[in-house]
Amino acid sequence: MRLLSFWAADPVPLSLLLPAAQGRVDGLEHLDPPLTAGRVEPALRALLDHSLIDLVETDGHRCLKAHGVLLDSVAAGVPDAERELLAGAAGRLLRAALPQEDAASPRARSQVRLLAPHVTGLLHRSRRHALVTAESVRIAARVARLVYEAGDWTAALALAATAAQTAAEHLGDEHPATIEARSGQGPVLFRLGRYAEAADLLRPVHRDALRTLGPHDARTLDAAYELQRVLHRLGDLAQARTLLESVLDGRRRALGEDHVATLKTRCEMLELRLAQDEFDGCTAAAEELAGDCERRLGPEHLVTVWARDAPARGLLRSGRGAEAEALFRRVLAGQRAGYGDDHPLVLGVLIQLSRAQHAQGKREQAAGSAREVAEQRAAILGEDHPETVAARAWYAEVRA
Incomplete structure (x- = not known):
């Protein structure tokens, strides 16, 4: 119960406790009494027998659940000598439970949704007892990044902001972990359409990273990458291009041509070139990039899918609507x-599919796709989101 009290009162996946049952978590053996591998299962059975916890199923995962008042009471009674051990063990268990591969799969996303409140709970307990x-x-x-990738951007922003505030308070503004946490808020604000706010946050983060970590550090390059995406949306294409060129050069040197981060940067560069109306050579570069991604990451990898989006846009711009539609359908799938x-x-590709249909004179199909995007963006992002506004405008144009 002391270990559970360092998490939230939300359902705890049984898989989260598996390393403890296998004796693979340092620190638990030093508790009084020690929580050794052989004692985990009997302890859980005893808690179930005494109705102190319940066994529940949540989103396809078998979980344990304890009442919040009980957990608060237990947490208040943890001896001071054990708090640091328990906080460390709770963090190591959470880290071990995070998806390592195929984090975009539905099961991985549901696992992350279950773990997110326990990360917040651990930060809350750690802040209270100066154990951050x-x-x-x-x-x-x-x-927070995994929740963001799963598409729950509001929840991701809340967790990213909590992490950044906690880090700043307990580690200081220039600690590398604080810079990482502050930088993590940028892409979420970007997806929520809060571009100016994201730029105001990422500019000082990038400056601090340059000063404390240096221009070649991966975290500095990550901050620059996120900042240029925001500047792109704000229309500062020249500054975005300068930043992105430095990121691409840095990632090539540090990670190599085959690394997924390098390939993502090349995808971003293609989008920026198209935004700057640099069409010469873009089609060949896009086809080369899609081929590189497919060979190095596989045909189903999401970065490979993204790489195919650029040649589809190029085909659309050059008036080859039928070919663009076929490729956009592949990207959408x-x-x-x-x-x-x-x-x-997914909605960003669907609206491009609508444009390709419209370019061929398929008005009814284009309107149907545009309506779906406008309605879903309003439901997911809100009526005031810039992408919802753009989708509404496109739908009105197609109907007209």
Whole structure:
């Protein structure tokens, strides 16, 4: 119960406790009494028998659940000598439970949704007793990123902001873990359409990273990458291009041509070139990039799917609507397979499909696709989101 009290009162996946039952978590053996591998299952059975916890199923996962008042009471009685051990063990268990591969799969996303409140709970307990560490902040920032990738941007922003505030208070503004946590808020604000706010946040983060970590550090490059995306949306294409060129060069040097982060940067560069009306050579570069991604990451990888989006846009701009539609359908199928039908990023491809249909004179099909995007963006992002506004405008144009 002392271990459970360092998490939230939400359902705890049984898989989260598996490393403890296997004796693979340092620190638990030093408790009084020690929580050794052989004692985990009997302890859980005893808690179930005495109705102190319940066994429930949540989103296809078998979980334990304890009442919040009980957990608060137990947490208040934890001996001071054991708090640091328990906080460390709770963090290591959370880290071990995070998806390592195929994080975009539906089961991985449901696992992350279950873990997110427990990360917040751990930060809450750690802040109260001055036990915040760089590791606990990094775990929170990692989970916030996974929640963001799952498409729950509002929840991701709340967790990312909590991680950043906690890090700043307990580690200082210039600690590397604080810079990572602060940077993590940028992409979420970007997806929520709060571009100016994201730029105001990321500019000082990038400056601090340059000063404290240096221009070649991966975290500095990550901050620059996120900042240029925001500047792109704000129309500062020249500054965005300068930043993105530095990121691409840095990632090539540090990670190599085959790394997924390098390939993502090349995808971003293609989008920026198209935004700057640099069409010469873009089609060949897009086809080369899509081929590189397919060879190095596989045909179903979401970055490979993204890489196919650029040549589809190029075909659309050059008036080859039928070819663009066929490729956009392939991209759409890939995104739905990777993200699921209800992910907001799928809608960005669907509106391009509508444009390709419209370019061919398929007015009814284009209007149907545009209406679906406008309605779903309003439901998911809200009526005031810039992408909802753009979708409404396109739908009105198609209907007219």
